[in-house]
Amino acid sequence: MDNVPPEAPQKCEAPPVDHPQPDARPLPRRARKAAAAGVSAVMAAALSACGGGGGGGGGSSVAPPAPAPTQPVVVTPPAPQISDAEAARFLLQAQFSASDADIAAVKTQGYAAWLTSQYSTAMSTTLWDWLDSRGYNAITQDKYYFKVDIAENGLWQQLIASSDQVRKRVALALSEHFVAPFSTANLWPSYIAAGYWDMLNANAFGNFRTLLEAVTLNLQMGNFLNLSTSRKIDINGRMPDENYARESMQLFTIGLTMLNTDGTPKTDLFGNRSDTYTQDDVANLAHVFTGYTADVTGMNVTTVAWESFAVREPAYARKPMMVINGEHSNQQVSFLGTTIPANTPASTALKTALDTLFNHPNVGPFFARAMIKHLVMSNPSPAYVGRVAAAFNDNGAGVRGDLKAFWTAIFTDAEARTLPDAVTGGKLREPITRFVQWARTAEVTTTAGSWTIGDLSGMQSLGQSPLRSPSVFNFFRPGYMPPNTAMADKGLVAPEFQIVNETTTAGYLNFMLGAVKSGVNDVKPQYGALLSKADDAAALVSALNLRLTANQLSPATVNLIQTAVAGLPATTDAQKLNRVQAAVYLTMAAPEYLIQK
Numbered sequence: 178m179d180n181v182p183p184e185a186p187q188k189c190e191a192p193p194v195d196h197p198q199p200d201a202r203p204l205p206r207r208a209r210k211a212a213a214a215g216v217s218a219v220m221a222a223a224l225s226a227c228g229g230g231g232g233g234g235g236g237s238s239v240a241p242p243a244p245a246p247t248q249p250v251v252v253t254p255p256a257p258q259i260s261d262a263e264a265a266r267f268l269l270q271a272q273f274s275a276s277d278a279d280i281a282a283v284k285t286q287g288y289a290a291w292l293t294s295q296y297s298t299a300m301s302t303t304l305w306d307w308l309d310s311r312g313y314n315a316i317t318q319d320k321y322y323f324k325v326d327i328a329e330n331g332l333w334q335q336l337i338a339s340s341d342q343v344r345k346r347v348a349l350a351l352s353e354h355f356v357a358p359f360s361t362a363n364l365w366p367s368y369i370a371a372g373y374w375d376m377l378n379a380n381a382f383g384n385f386r387t388l389l390e391a392v393t394l395n396l397q398m399g400n401f402l403n404l405s406t407s408r409k410i411d412i413n414g415r416m417p418d419e420n421y422a423r424e425s426m427q428l429f430t431i432g433l434t435m436l437n438t439d440g441t442p443k444t445d446l447f448g449n450r451s452d453t454y455t456q457d458d459v460a461n462l463a464h465v466f467t468g469y470t471a472d473v474t475g476m477n478v479t480t481v482a483w484e485s486f487a488v489r490e491p492a493y494a495r496k497p498m499m500v501i502n503g504e505h506s507n508q509q510v511s512f513l514g515t516t517i518p519a520n521t522p523a524s525t526a527l528k529t530a531l532d533t534l535f536n537h538p539n540v541g542p543f544f545a546r547a548m549i550k551h552l553v554m555s556n557p558s559p560a561y562v563g564r565v566a567a568a569f570n571d572n573g574a575g576v577r578g579d580l581k582a583f584w585t586a587i588f589t590d591a592e593a594r595t596l597p598d599a600v601t602g603g604k605l606r607e608p609i610t611r612f613v614q615w616a617r618t619a620e621v622t623t624t625a626g627s628w629t630i631g632d633l634s635g636m637q638s639l640g641q642s643p644l645r646s647p648s649v650f651n652f653f654r655p656g657y658m659p660p661n662t663a664m665a666d667k668g669l670v671a672p673e674f675q676i677v678n679e680t681t682t683a684g685y686l687n688f689m690l691g692a693v694k695s696g697v698n699d700v701k702p703q704y705g706a707l708l709s710k711a712d713d714a715a716a717l718v719s720a721l722n723l724r725l726t727a728n729q730l731s732p733a734t735v736n737l738i739q740t741a742v743a744g745l746p747a748t749t750d751a752q753k754l755n756r757v758q759a760a761v762y763l764t765m766a767a768p769e770y771l772i773q774k
Contacts, residue, residue: 259284266596266727269773270553271295271588272342273610274617275724277706288589292343296382296581301339303378304371305495307331311627313367314491318483320367325359326631328367332374332643333700334628336609337616347584348377349609349643350551351388354544355429357398358646365491370644372495373397385544385569385578386535389430393421393531394497396471402649405498409467409506417506422462424649426454431539438570439563440542453539454513461510465530468505468523469498500524513537535578541566545587550655553593555604556669561592596729596774601664603774605673607652608633608641608685615692615765618724619702629698638688640681652676686766693762704757711753714743714760721764730769738763 259267264283265275271292272279283291302310313320313327320327339345352374359370373395380388392398398421399405407418427433435443435451442450471493478487500523509519510526515533517526534540545565549557568586572579587593597603606614612633623629633639646652653675658665696702710717718739722730730738742760746752764770 257287259287261723262728263594265723266729266774267588267594269614269727270593271584272346273336273613274342275727276617280723288594289585292585292588293581295341295343298341298344300344300378301335301341303375304328304331304335305368305375307334308367308371316479316481316488316490318481321364321484321488322361322366325361325366325370328370328374329359329632329642329644330628330630331367331371333630334623335374336613336643337621337628337700342617343584344378344381346552347381347548348374350548351377351381352644353551353646353651354547355392355398356646356649356651357392357395357401357644359644360397360400363400364489365494368491368494369397369400374644375495380580382581382584384576385540385580385583386531388580389535390527390531391497392429393425393466393527394469396494396496396498399469399471399498404466405470407463407467407469408504409464410508417460417463417467419459419463421466423459425534426458426462428649430534430543431537432543436539436542437559437563438538438542438566439559440546440557440566441559453537458512461512462530464506464508464510465517465526468500468502470501470504472496472499474499540578541569545569545583547655548583549587549593550604550670550672552587553604554597554602555671555673556601558592561590564590601667601669603772605671605677606771606773607673608639608676609643611685611765611771612639612689612692614725615689615761616700616702619693619707619761620705621696621700621702623700625699628700630700631698633688635684636680637684640676640684689765690762693758693765704754704761707757707761708753711747711756714739714756717757717760718742718764721760725761725764726767726770727774729774730764730767734767734769738767 261280261284264280267283267288268275268279282294286294308314308327308331311327311331313324336345336349355377357373360366363369376391376395377388380391393404396405402421402424403418404421407421408415410416431453433453435453437443444450473489473493476493477490479490480487502523505523507520510517512530513533515529517529521529542562546557546562549562549565565583565586568582569579570577572582576582632642632645634642634645641652653672655672656670657672657675658669659671659674662671664671691697693702707717707720710720718735722728722735738760741763742756745756745759747756
């Protein structure tokens with residue numbers, strides 16, 4: 178050590194300590210104490226090696242030899258352990274079902290890493306290609322005009338049998354935010370619907386700004402909110418249609434009230450709220466959305482006996498709408514503090530308008546609260562909304578509107594991952610998600626491959642069906658409070674309860690009784706994995722409790738179902754199947770199942 182001057186002091190540093198990954202959960206108390214003790218021991222050893230703690234005074238004037246350099250000891254806390262129930266609960270928020278394989282994957286990879294792997298999963302067969310594979314693009318009178326049920330069957334196939342569950346789950350949530358339901362008022366209605374559904378899927382993991390433009394120019398949305406027929410002012414007093422201009426602000430992007438980043442309303446000193454837009458904003462923005470129509474350029478046509486004009490192939494139904502320049506308004510418009518000069522090209526005006534909406538400070542908290550309510554809980558805290566909005570505003574790399582970062586923030590947030598104690602926590606499972614969860618858990622198959630499930634929105638069946646919203650406001654209002662309830666007394670919302678009444682409750686139970694036993698038309702349950710547990714009533718009910726509720730059935734409910742199932746014989750294959758069906762039905766009828774926590 179001759180090369181070290183005697184008077185040089187030895188630098189004393191604490192050893193580095195690893196920090197948990199972003200999706201790590203707090204350590205149990207014993208593990209924290211053990212880790213802290215380990216860190217303290219390492220710190221003491223490091224200080225001792227540095228000669229710390231000694232006093233001054235006499236002795237030799239020659240400094241003692243410096244200790245030999247040693248590698249710092251790093252204490253790594255135990256990796257967070259995810260239980261089966263925690264993994265299942267996460268899966269039932271992020272997708273529809275919780276299989277053994279998915280539970281194992283989440284436990285191995287962790288929440289965030291598992292989501293990342295799902296984002297990179299290839300998009301499954303599109304609804305459009307499924308329709309083509311069934312020959313539904315044949316130019317026949319029924320398919321050309323009113324045959325929307327074939328797309329509905331294909332949509333059920335997408336939700337039940339596709340490999341990219343997370344994509345399908347968030348696409349369903351998006352379809353209830355950017356509402357554009359089935360319509361038989363247009364030619365090739367099934368293909369127009371397929372173009373809309375496939376567009377939502379294609380953009381589900383992209384950027385919100387790209388999604389917003391794709392929604393705006395989609396033909397199904399254009400037909401539903403009249404954008405495809407809105408034209409500039411003419412000498413007869415015609416005015417641009419204001420439908421899309423209004424709903425794109427009120428329902429899709431910024432809402433009605435100015436918001437703080439955490440989603441709470443901004444108020445002045447007197448507690449008054451501020452509107453996000455005025456009627457003048459709507460009227461001005463409507464001019465930007467004029468002149469758009471279906472893009473039929475380059476489409477093949479066929480002469481048929483049953484129509485007086487040549488019939489066009491369906492390919493136009495998934496093309497973004499085009500603008501007819503002569504029908505587009507070129508006047509100057511001002512809205513939300515932005516001015517678009519007169520004679521601005523239509524494409525530039527559209528870009529400016531959508532950029533203005535996208536960059537409005539309300540979008541992050543407004544969209545965050547809406548999607549949390551669809552996927553996780555009806556009454557998220559402002560802090561939860563604020564954290565998700567922050568991820569929308571900046572994905573960590575300076576990118577606004579990154580939907581991968583957005584979904585990850587929703588599903589991995591501490592509030593999402595903590596099982597709520599209050600009876601008012603969580604949300605009511607939508608009938609669609611219940612049915613799809615059952616179908617995936619029951620391993621349904623279809624004999625003819627046509628998935629003839631059809632419209633289940635009737636009050637005597639499921640009470641809800643995808644892309645069957647009765648209005649642009651979805652199946653239920655986001656601010657709905659069930660009247661004369663404890664939730665209403667507390668000022669809490671429960672949107673899905675707006676479609677719950679005595680008739681729909683009985684309809685759901687009766688419909689599921691038939692589905693659990695016999696399926697729906699050519700879609701039949703198999704129960705392969707569950708049949709192997711039919712001999713053991715406790716094991717069967719335990720498996721269903723995990724896969725359907727993430728172990729949220731109370732001990733009393735578990736005992737009730739288990740006792741009923743154990744009382745059924747299980748000697749023959751038919752009796753074992755009957756046991757499984759009874760266990761599934763009783764579980765899906767339980768109030769603790771109906772509420773997702």
